[in-house]
Amino acid sequence: MKKIYAITACLLLVACASPVTKVEPVPATETIAQLCIKENPKVFMEDFLPEVRQQIEEHGIKTGLLSPDSICNYVLSYDAQWSWDWFWTFSVYLSMAEFSVTKDNHQIGMASYTASLGPSAIGKTKNKIRPLLIELFRK
Template sequence: MKKTAALTSALLLGACASPLTRIEPVPATENISQICIKENTKVFMDDFLPEVRKQIEERNIKTELLTPNAVCEYVMSYDAQWSWDWFWTFSVYLSLAEFSVTKNNQQIGMASYTAGLGPAAIGRTQNKIRPLLIELFRK
């Protein structure tokens, strides 16, 4: 009985450690050369938006910030949250990232990341969002 309880506990802890990702890629038929990004002023990490733009532009898609007068066929919105790791490293880590791509106000792609528990959650933000953006804009 003790072995079964220990094995069950280990499996549950292992499952909690894995990040959860969900990606619905932009259809390959969409030839995006430029995308407007709707800035989320509630995201307080200064380097998040520049990193997102950099990674999208690495995929040969020009980015610009959405302005009230902008006419943009493709728009991306995002959200991100950070949490404190009080147990492993006593540092801040990306705990949630969400991206949504719309064309003419209809969602055509999305990606989300939710960190798991434990040391696997710790790491550079750019490395956490790179797989999301690669898959979101894959062709």
């Protein structure tokens, strides 16, 4: 019986784990006026990219989508995944987001977010990525 209680307690602790974030900010010496964003067609949330663009533009950086004829010194690549929360809210939550900023094909900054199922995963996607983008583009 003690084993069942111990396993249950461990599972509850894992379920309540806080999201893990990692940020390597773009160096303050980099002045980014224009940032091209490499669109990721595998990210299916239609409001994700517009929200990313809006939040980056709040930092005074103009954004545009990368095209074959684009000439861009700075490029942002991203990935994101959502998972189902079958336990707390019966809804979709952002379980992973990654951003990488490159200059001339060399990474100069990155940010990542990973959340496991639990109360800390609940919330709007825009509120989950905002701290990442603030730290990524801080001066």
